[in-house]
Amino acid sequence: GAVVSQHPSWVICKSGTSVKIECRSLDFQATTMFWYRQFPKQSLMLMATSNEGSKATYEQGVEKDKFLINHASLTLSTLTVTSAHPEDSSFYICSARDSHNYHISGARSYNEQFFGPGTRLTVL
Amino acid sequence: ELKVEQNPLFLSMQEGKNYTIYCNYSTTSDRLYWYRQDPGKSLESLFVLLSNGAVKQEGRLMASLDTKARLSTLHITAAVHDLSATYFCAVSNEKLTFGTGTRLTIIP
Numbered sequence: 001g002a003v004v005s006q007h008p009s010w011v012i013c014k015s016g017t018s019v020k021i022e023c024r025s026l027d028f029q030a031t032t033m034f035w036y037r038q039f040p041k042q043s044l045m046l047m048a049t050s051n052e053g054s055k056a057t058y059e060q061g062v063e064k065d066k067f068l069i070n071h072a073s074l075t076l077s078t079l080t081v082t083s084a085h086p087e088d089s090s091f092y093i094c095s096a097r098d099s100h101n102y103h104i105s106g107a108r109s110y111n112e113q114f115f116g117p118g119t120r121l122t123v124l
Numbered sequence: 125e126l127k128v129e130q131n132p133l134f135l136s137m138q139e140g141k142n143y144t145i146y147c148n149y150s151t152t153s154d155r156l157y158w159y160r161q162d163p164g165k166s167l168e169s170l171f172v173l174l175s176n177g178a179v180k181q182e183g184r185l186m187a188s189l190d191t192k193a194r195l196s197t198l199h200i201t202a203a204v205h206d207l208s209a210t211y212f213c214a215v216s217n218e219k220l221t222f223g224t225g226t227r228l229t230i231i232p
Contacts, residue, residue, distance in 0.1 A: 034219065034220070041227075042225075043212065043222045043223065043224050043225050044167075044212070044222045045222075046219055046220065046221070049219060093166050093167070095220075112157075112169070112172065113220060114169075115166050115167045115169075116166060117165070117166045118165070118166040120164075
């Protein structure tokens with residue numbers, strides 16, 4: 001259980017084009033999904049939090065007009081990189097939080113984020 | 125702003141040796157995760173630590189949490205080559221903030 005998929009796995013595009021990346025929770029409903037970006041040899045940086053049926057919340061420094069996020073259903077969020085440029089080349093990873101399934105450990109409960117396999121974007 | 129730092133950033137060690145990776149964070153949080161990342165891959169969840177003093181072990185890896193010191197450790201016992209990867213800690217306050225990562229290389 002708790003599988004998250006991303007499509008495509010990798011994409012190469014020309015500068016100036018737009019690229020759409022899909023993130024799907026396959027066996028659970030996710031009211032919240034997260035989009036991360038990871039440059040080579042660096043850590044993951046949160047770009048935005050995607051909430052089903054409402055606007056995404058972007059982290060400071062992330063251009064909302066460049067990185068369009070849509071979360072139209074409980075199992076799908078999309079990230080569109082508009083007018084991509086070489087500096088947008090990166091590894092994009094989504095995660096989904098199973099909002100209805102809290103894990104219990106001792107007296108504490110939490111709902112974990114489950115990560116997708118990532119999408120490698122190369123902009124020429 | 126929550127900051128999460130790991131030490132060391134790079135670690136090269138021989139098989140069979142023990143070592144510890146440290147994760148310090150700057151503000152109160154009582155939920156900490158450890159992940160493994162292989163080259164070109166996404167994250168694999170290793171541990172979630174929920175309370176002060178929590179200790180979890182899986183195989184040759186053991187993680188602990190001291191919320192008062194804002195410190196978590198990932199201890200590697202008798203390292204084997206298969207453990208070579210990058211390890212991240214992440215602290216949760218509604219959203220995850222990742223540490224800088226520790227690139228671990230196990231030398232035969």
